[in-house]
Amino acid sequence: MEVKDILVINPGSTSTKIAVYRGEEQQRLLEKNIVHDDEAINAFSCVAAQKDYRKDMILEFLQGEGYDLKNLSAVVGRGGMVYELSGGGYQVNEKLCARMASADIPQHASSLGALLAFAIAEPLETPSYIYDSTMGCDLLETVKITGIAEVEKYGATHLLNSRAQAIKHATSLGGDYHKMQFIVCHMGGGITVNAWKDGKVIDVASYDDGPMAPERSGGVPLLLMKKLCFDGQHTEADIEALISGRGGLYSYLGTKDCREVERRIAAGDDYAALVYEAMALQVGKAIAGLSCTLKGKVDFIILTGGIAHSSKLTGMIADYCGHIGEIVVMAGESEMEALAAGALRMLQGEEEAKEY
Ligand SMILES: Nc1ncnc2c1ncn2[C@@H]1O[C@H](COP(=O)(O)OP(=O)(O)OP(=O)(O)O)[C@@H](O)[C@H]1O
Numbered sequence: 001m002e003v004k005d006i007l008v009i010n011p012g013s014t015s016t017k018i019a020v021y022r023g024e025e026q027q028r029l030l031e032k033n034i035v036h037d038d039e040a041i042n043a044f045s046c047v048a049a050q051k052d053y054r055k056d057m058i059l060e061f062l063q064g065e066g067y068d069l070k071n072l073s074a075v076v077g078r079g080g081m082v083y084e085l086s087g088g089g090y091q092v093n094e095k096l097c098a099r100m101a102s103a104d105i106p107q108h109a110s111s112l113g114a115l116l117a118f119a120i121a122e123p124l125e126t127p128s129y130i131y132d133s134t135m136g137c138d139l140l141e142t143v144k145i146t147g148i149a150e151v152e153k154y155g156a157t158h159l160l161n162s163r164a165q166a167i168k169h170a171t172s173l174g175g176d177y178h179k180m181q182f183i184v185c186h187m188g189g190g191i192t193v194n195a196w197k198d199g200k201v202i203d204v205a206s207y208d209d210g211p212m213a214p215e216r217s218g219g220v221p222l223l224l225m226k227k228l229c230f231d232g233q234h235t236e237a238d239i240e241a242l243i244s245g246r247g248g249l250y251s252y253l254g255t256k257d258c259r260e261v262e263r264r265i266a267a268g269d270d271y272a273a274l275v276y277e278a279m280a281l282q283v284g285k286a287i288a289g290l291s292c293t294l295k296g297k298v299d300f301i302i303l304t305g306g307i308a309h310s311s312k313l314t315g316m317i318a319d320y321c322g323h324i325g326e327i328v329v330m331a332g333e334s335e336m337e338a339l340a341a342g343a344l345r346m347l348q349g350e351e352e353a354k355e356y
């Protein structure tokens with residue numbers, strides 16, 4: 001089939017990134033990072049309720065650019081927090097949308113990817129997809145055992161960017177990432193670390209059990225968490241915000257911006273230096289833990305995401321875990337290109353679009 005354009009939608013907690021890629025060459029025609037007003041976002045009762053607000057802003061932008069939606073061959077969104085998904089791509093249908101909007105899954109802006117893609121594509125009778133959902137890991141059965149029989153570990157991670165960077169690095173080595181064993185640590189507002197074998201994520205240190213991050217708590221000793229949960233002062237929403245949104249660096253230093261933390265350290269702020277060192281240590285410990293899942297055979301360790309721009313932090317992490325394998329810094333992310341490339345493969349039948 002002739003591929004015209006692919007609209008890519010990547011919803012984040014504070015912004016919706018969109019881009020239009022043209023044809024098999026994937027030439028980027030348009031792109032925009034729509035930044036949302038904090039107050040507007042906070043006024044919604046849940047993430048799914050933001051769908052029409054964000055959809056209208058996307059359509060307004062495209063209309064303003066004079067873009068004709070009839071040129072779209074597909075719309076692809078970031079995959080969200082549905083536990084049952086595995087890696088790769090899915091066709092979006094009503095059942096998947098209902099699950100992404102359900103209150104039973106963790107609240108995360110990525111779940112809007114399917115809802116927005118479907119809402120825009122459906123009236124155009126155009127296919128919609130998600131690719132590499134945040135929950136699309138293939139955890140080992142042993143990894144799923146938590147220590148409490150009622151609850152099973154799930155794998156929430158930055159799968160999309162991790163796979164994109166791993167493919168890039170493996171290709172630069174002249175290899176196939178399916179045949180390599182490695183660890184990817186994505187460091188943005190949240191930090192997640194994942195272990196890869198046979199082209200799949202088999203273990204994860206996530207934002208609720210892994211390292212602290214600019215706005216995430218990471219794993220906190222359970223008895224201390226129990227105390228906070230039952231102290232009569234914290235609501236469920238407060239606890240959720242401490243885990244994701246107001247935890248991590250923000251909780252200690254009142255900022256989520258690592259550049260600001262580094263400015264404070266340079267100005268002699270010992271407390272900022274202590275907290276930043278703790279974050280580097282926790283990342284190093286997560287990488288070391290995952291090297292155990294890979295039984296010590298680690299071909300490389302990729303540090304990626306916005307914070308990987310900091311040579312200070314990547315140096316501190318390498319200091320803790322450089323003995324485990326070669327550290328490769330790939331700052332930033334390639335999520336938009338990865339979504340477009342996934343959609344193109346599905347449109348062309350090179351990769352199966354799974355059905356939920
Ligand atoms: N040059 C730099 N040095 C240090 N930190 C940086 C630099 N550039 C960006 N950062 C930090 O990267 C973080 C944001 O990263 P990024 O933009 O990848 O996150 P995000 O997209 O908001 O979240 P996520 O990646 O978790 O979805 C911020 O803490 C920011 O301060």
Ligand SMILES: CCCC(=O)O
Pocket residue numbers: 108134156157158190191192207
């Ligand atoms: C859930 C994976 C991405 C994140 O931590 O935000």
